[in-house]
Amino acid sequence: MKPNRSSLTNCCILTIFIFALTSTTLVTVTRAFTTSSILSSASSRTLSSSSSSTSSSLDAVTGVTRNPNFSKLAGGYLFPEIARRRNAYIEAHPDMASRIISLGIGDTTQPIPSHILSGLEQGATKLGTKDGYTGYGAEQGQTLLRQRIASVLYQDRIEPDEVFVSDGAKCDISRLQQVFGSQVITAVQDPSYPVYVDTAVMMGQTGTQDSTTKQYQNIVYMPCTADNQFFPDYASLPRADIVYFCSPNNPTGAAATKEQLTSLVQLCKERGSILVFDAAYAPFIRNPNVPKSIYEIDGAKEVAIEVNSFSKYAGFTGVRLGWTVVPHALKYSDGTPVRNDFNRVMTTAFNGASNIVQSGGLACLDPEGMKEIDTLINYYLENAKLLRETFASIQGYKVFGGTDAPYVFVQLPQGMKSWDAFTHILEKAQVVTIPGAGFGPGGEGYLRLSAFAPRDKIIEACARLKVAL
Numbered sequence: 004m005k006p007n008r009s010s011l012t013n014c015c016i017l018t019i020f021i022f023a024l025t026s027t028t029l030v031t032v033t034r035a036f037t038t039s040s041i042l043s044s045a046s047s048r049t050l051s052s053s054s055s056s057t058s059s060s061l062d063a064v065t066g067v068t069r070n071p072n073f074s075k076l077a078g079g080y081l082f083p084e085i086a087r088r089r090n091a092y093i094e095a096h097p098d099m100a101s102r103i104i105s106l107g108i109g110d111t112t113q114p115i116p117s118h119i120l121s122g123l124e125q126g127a128t129k130l131g132t133k134d135g136y137t138g139y140g141a142e143q144g145q146t147l148l149r150q151r152i153a154s155v156l157y158q159d160r161i162e163p164d165e166v167f168v169s170d171g172a173k174c175d176i177s178r179l180q181q182v183f184g185s186q187v188i189t190a191v192q193d194p195s196y197p198v199y200v201d202t203a204v205m206m207g208q209t210g211t212q213d214s215t216t217k218q219y220q221n222i223v224y225m226p227c228t229a230d231n232q233f234f235p236d237y238a239s240l241p242r243a244d245i246v247y248f249c250s251p252n253n254p255t256g257a258a259a260t261k262e263q264l265t266s267l268v269q270l271c272k273e274r275g276s277i278l279v280f281d282a283a284y285a286p287f288i289r290n291p292n293v294p295k296s297i298y299e300i301d302g303a304k305e306v307a308i309e310v311n312s313f314s315k316y317a318g319f320t321g322v323r324l325g326w327t328v329v330p331h332a333l334k335y336s337d338g339t340p341v342r343n344d345f346n347r348v349m350t351t352a353f354n355g356a357s358n359i360v361q362s363g364g365l366a367c368l369d370p371e372g373m374k375e376i377d378t379l380i381n382y383y384l385e386n387a388k389l390l391r392e393t394f395a396s397i398q399g400y401k402v403f404g405g406t407d408a409p410y411v412f413v414q415l416p417q418g419m420k421s422w423d424a425f426t427h428i429l430e431k432a433q434v435v436t437i438p439g440a441g442f443g444p445g446g447e448g449y450l451r452l453s454a455f456a457p458r459d460k461i462i463e464a465c466a467r468l469k470v471a472l
């Protein structure tokens with residue numbers, strides 16, 4: 004006959020009780036042992052169940068087919084790749100970590116000036132008051148900010164309701180791709196800011212990348228090199244539906260003149276192309292013959308969209324505030340205004356820029372804010388001058404840009420590859436740059452240097468570059 008469970012339990016309790024009477028120490032040890040074995044068996048159960056769930060989650064798949072456009076992308080996005088190589092170098096040479104100077108990513112480094120900062124502070128403070136509190140705003144941005152952008156930055160050449168305030172130019176480029184869809188042919192300056200091409204690939208506008216030419220099928224690459232003063236000959240290339248054009252340019256630092264932009268607008272009109280004009284670096288323009296906006300060109304409202312940003316104006320790269328202008332006069336072949344569809348994307352896929360940040364944007368456009376912006380930009384332009392002078396003094400290197408732009412574009416000695424130059428400079432001078440080839444095949448043989456570092460770092464980098472090259 005089997006003993007029943009309660010008699011067994013009673014027997015155990017009795018045994019423990021007897022032990023407790025005879026030896027307290029022994030009970031303590033027994034208890035400790037029992038507890039620890041319970042814990043260890045529980046933890047090993049946890050470990051084994053988690054390791055089995057890890058391996059099964061790694062092996063598991065869903066029934067969803069991967070978006071085939073993503074497998075067309077030939078590599079990772081440029082800027083994380085630069086960070087990866089820099090980190091790999093630091094890992095291999097930890098003693099060099101503190102020596103690294105970044106002239107790579109175009110990211111601002113100087114603090115936000117006081118008047119503009121007070122705009123951000125006021126925006127935040129208002130949210131803590133009954134009267135000042137606001138929730139969701141208009142997806143297109145606050146009316147006052149749209150009016151101020153139109154009047155201060157465009158001298159009323161455009162209407163406030165043609166301005167869409169956003170969280171930045173990069174995000175707007177991506178939203179424009181949503182508007183254009185997968186059926187358009189895109190043209191880009193080569194080299195160019197990689198977002199235009201990469202988002203076109205993601206959207207399904209392209210074929211795969213040719214491993215020899217490094218060009219994606221269905222994209223019109225418009226060469227911009229020293230040979231054509233970095234201005235493309237669009238007339239000699241196949242027609243595109245959408246033409247991306249950035250001035251002052253990233254990465255070449257070239258700023259297109261009024262005559263050049265007039266001919267581009269005219270050509271886009273003749274060919275029925277839409278021009279997407281990226282003016283993110285407009286505040287750097289000092290040459291009076293270089294337009295700060297495409298709408299300074301007659302007839303541009305019928306062909307051009309302009310994307311822009313407070314990132315470089317006021318050091319808002321982390322704050323996030325930009326805008327896009329889509330004129331009423333810009334229409335598709337069936338007569339539908341492009342603005343309607345951009346408005347549809349903004350209202351459906353965006354919830355408006357932060358109200359705090361828009362208050363900072365308004366402060367930027369006050370006379371004090373505009374003065375502060377000018378001082379900031381002059382500081383970075385002085386940095387660019389130092390970089391220009393450095394490369395001008397090194398034999399075999401030719402220097403471009405950096406006068407109306409924060410980027411200096413350096414032509415390497417004949418036959419030198421841009422990724423090799425990047426590695427050489429990182430290893431010999433601990434200075435991070437960006438290889439021209441990262442911006443497209445047309446950038447091969449060039450290096451981009453950003454003037455956004457603090458002045459002391461720029462001076463130190465220049466000294467090291469003179470030794471290393």
Ligand code: PL4
Nearest residue numbers: 108109171172173174196253281283312314325
């Ligand atoms: C690194 C031609 C920088 N993580 O700040 P936004 O979104 O308003 O503007 C981005 C932008 C738009 N148009 C042009 C630009 O050059 C940029 C910023 N480019 C650079 O070093 O090339 C920062 C790049 C950022 C990125 O991934 O874009």
